[in-house]
Structure formats: structure tokens, C-alpha cells
Amino acid sequence: MRPFVYERAEEARSAVAAVADRPDAMYLGGGTNLVDLMRLGVAEPARLVDVSRLPYDTVGVRPDGALRIGAAVRNSDLAAHPAVRRAHPLLAQALLAGASGQVRNMATVGGNLLQRTRCAYFQDITKPCNKRNPGSGCPAREGDHRNLAIIGHSEACVATHPSDMAVALAALDAVVHLEGRDGPRTLPLTELYRLPGDDPRRDTVLDPADLITEVTVPALSFGGRSHYRKVRDRASFAFAVVSVAAALDVAGGVVRDCRIAFGAIAPVPWRARRAEEALRGAPATEDAFAAAARAELGQARPLRDNAFKVPLARNLLVRTLTELVVA
Amino acid sequence: MDGTNLPETATITLDVNGVDHEITVDTRSSLLDVLREHLDLIGAKKGCDHGQCGACTVLVDGRRINACLQLAVALHGSSITTVEGLADGDGLHPIQRAFIEHDAFQCGYCTPGQLCSAVGVLAEAAAGWPSVVTQDLSATPALDGDEIRERMSGNLCRCGAYVNIVAAIGEVAE
Ligand SMILES: Cc1cc2nc3c(=O)[nH]c(=O)nc-3n(C[C@H](O)[C@H](O)[C@H](O)COP(=O)(O)OP(=O)(O)OC[C@H]3O[C@@H](n4cnc5c(N)ncnc54)[C@H](O)[C@@H]3O)c2cc1C
Ligand code: SF4
Ligand code: FES
């Protein structure tokens, strides 16, 4: 691991200044992804600015029911928060479906959003990888891509975004609050992430000095009728093969409104707006749910070994929505 | 060589099992390496060094974490409990007694991590934290077999002592 200087940030502005001045500085959250990548030689910061002790460590509920989540809140604390469990069960479930109890106690909300792909070539510095080493190629395209993207990927990179939490937040229209070189600003979470195109280096639109300070989640009247469902290769402590976050508002057998996002099928948490569009006003039946899934997944371009994810994502959505109707 | 003044070292204070330590560490050192190499506390084990096996589990300010992914320098001012600190003098911690009574280990390599993780699980359940298998997110979950298996999934055991580990934790949870 490359030697680095460590500093504990006391407030946001000085943290931003510390990273803005130096191209080889990075923020440190819980370290569960960054320390791992530094040990693997994938990340080589010369300075770590620890933002895990900044005073963004609480969850608040605004009078209108919106959640304010500090970026330094640990994943386990957020999942256990009564307001999250009551009003946004899909967010609690997504968090609890991720990693292990130990990792969740360390991982912060900001770090979770910015964790890097688990593509095995990205994590192995002896291998080419366009994301890590632009122009070196993408061995995953012809190699091991069983768990990589079926939608939104490019010739240059077929990686998936690994976060469970981000999938629930994408469905919930979460907004990311940033402190940057030019002061504070906000960004819808679905606009935080970018598709790889011919430049897969950056997963997000952020500048390296952009500090995530908070995530807000607007109130959702039917948020209580929501679910996060994750398919993985073993029952626990594994990244998703496919996941879905869904919230459903049904009245008189008709879908009044819904929120849907998929995980582990795309380079970004995949908000399924076409499926949502197809469902609004449709009967709350399995046939309509399957049609909605097709509307979204019709755009899929699976690779040699991951075509199974298309029917898996479809069935997962149909099953999850069907259970939400009964619930 | 005295590395005290290099910018890539730092002097930190840690309370480990009730004893205060002031140590100068390379900023790259994990908590696990500091415990094992600087403080001679070799209970916590290095299984994978990537957060994937749980053998390094210790408690920081009462919460279970993976010491292998935790930079020691980031813990300045924290309290650490390792497996060496679970017992009260000669009196074993109830979870340690239950592991012995239920034969919850074979080679013992994963055991320090299992014990610390179990102590963390009991505290989390007592605080009412749900898990992903908790059906009713608004209720306070009871630690049955499914809950224990899910909550302990961050601790692998190559000897496959799982059945007895779950029984041992279940007994203490009652
Ligand atoms: C064994 C294992 C299994 C896992 N399984 C899952 C899983 O099933 N599902 C899942 O979703 N995740 C899983 N994870 C990933 C885990 O959720 C992430 O590692 C964690 O959420 C990252 O948070 P952190 O605070 O530790 O981030 P760090 O590792 O500290 O940082 C990650 C990145 O975010 C940046 N950063 C951190 N905080 C900020 C901020 N406030 N503003 C701007 N940038 C910031 C850092 O510079 C770094 O680039 C797993 C991890 C491990 C080790
Ligand atoms: S899929 Fe992306 S991250 Fe994986 S090897 Fe190809 S370029 Fe690298
Ligand atoms: S050594 Fe830390 S989890 Fe394996």
C-alpha cells in the first residue's frame, strides 16, 4: 500500500479545501471499500481526509415527512431507524440485505453511494481494465461477466454498480446534498451516476473534491407498501445477482402510482421509468406486471453468460409487485 | 528508526480491554495489525484481510466491526474490546461458556471473531435492530435460529461448526 498522510476533517469546508488542493487526496468514510482497494493497489491516495466524524451523523424527519440522512450515518444505524422502518421499509431492507453486520456498522451512507464495482478485473491490477486503466481494454466482455450488466453498459465497460442501498434510494427519488469547490449544491440521486459510454473511469458526475454531506428522501404516501428483494448466489452476505426495489399504490384493483428500480443489472442503480409508466393506470395483475417488466427490459442487451438475468429480473419484479398487492 | 515525525505516521491513543495505550503507527496499519503486532493481542485472527470472513471481528465502542478493514489511525480516542477482554477476570463471558458447553468450535481459528460478533449481535438485538429476515420491521425481533444465522453471516467457519454456534448464541439470547 502506498504511504499516505491521514487527517481527520473537522468541518465540511476545510475537508473540501484539503481535497481540492491535491489531486492525490481522497475522502475516507468507513473505509470498507477504499481500504480494501488501497490494499489491492487499485486506489493509491497520498492523503486521506477522514470525513466519517463530520457532524453529518444523524437521521432527521422533517415536518413534511421527508428524511434527512447525514452522509456519515452508518448503514446499520440508518436501517434500524424507526422512521426508515416505518415509512420506507424498502430502504431498511436494502441496507440490511447488504454486506454483513460488521461491515454495516462501519460503512457510511456517503461511502456506500460511491463504492466501486466488484468486477473481478477491476480489482486485479495485473489485468487490463478500462475503468482502472483507460484504453487497456475490457477483459470482462469476453471473460467472466456472469454477474455484470445487461442494460446501460457500453463497448468499453460492462460493470455493475454494487450498492443495494442506492437502488432503494433511486426508487425513492432521493436527493444528494454536496459541498464542492464552489459551495453547496444538490443533485437527484439518479443524476449522480453516469453510464460508462466510451469513458468508464468515472462512475459519477462528481468532482473529486465534491463531498456528500446529506441525502434527503421525500415523503412517499405509499412508501409503507414497499419492498426490496435481492437474489444472490447464497442466502446471505453476498452481492446481488439481481435486485428490485418497489413501492406500489393500488386502489380498486388499479395501479395508481408506483416506484421501481433494479440493482445489479446496470452500471448505475437502474430506475425503471418505462415500467412505471406502463403500470400507472393499469390493472394490478400479474399480466400487467409482466408487461411492465418487458417495457423496461426490452432494452436489455445481455452478454454471453448473463442472459439469465433478463427473465430473473422480470420474474423478480412480477413476484415483488404481486406480493405488494396482497400485503 | 524513529518514525514519530514522518507525516505517514501518527500517534494515537486507544483504550484496549480497559487499558490505555499511546502508540505511534504507520497510517497504513489496520486495527488488526496494531492489535496483533504492537499490542500482542493475537486473539483476533487474519483470515482474509478483506472483510469477507469475520475472523478479525472486535468491538469498537461496543459495536462489532472488521478490524482488518479498519485503519487504526482513524480510531484515535476509541475503546476496543477484543476476545481477550470479554471475560471478567477468571469468569468467562456467558457467550464463552455457551460456546464451550455447546462444542461450538473445532480448530478454533474463527472462534474469537465468532465470540465478538455474537456479543455484538446480542447488543444489536437488545437495541431492537431488525435484520433482513425480520418479517415485521416495526416489531422487536426475537433471536430465533433464522435470525441468528442471518446476523452471524459475516463470520465464516471452515470447520462447519455452525449448528453448535447457533445453539450457543440461542441459549445466551434466551
Ligand atoms: C465483504 C464485503 C461485502 C459487501 N457486500 C455488500 C453488499 O452485499 N451490498 C452492498 O451494497 N455493499 C456491500 N459491500 C460494500 C459496502 O457496502 C461498502 O464498502 C460501504 O458501503 C462503503 O462505505 P464506507 O463508508 O466504508 O466507504 P469508504 O470505503 O470509506 O469510501 C468509498 C468511497 O467513497 C468516498 N467517500 C466516502 N465518504 C464520502 C463522502 N461523504 N463524500 C464523498 N466521497 C466519499 C471515498 O473517497 C471512496 O472513494 C460489501 C463490502 C464488503 C467488504
Ligand atoms: S467491465 Fe468495466 S470494470 Fe470490468 S474489466 Fe471491463 S472495463 Fe474494467
Ligand atoms: S480477516 Fe477481517 S474479515 Fe477476514
Ligand code: FES
Ligand atoms: S472452528 Fe475451525 S474455522 Fe471455525
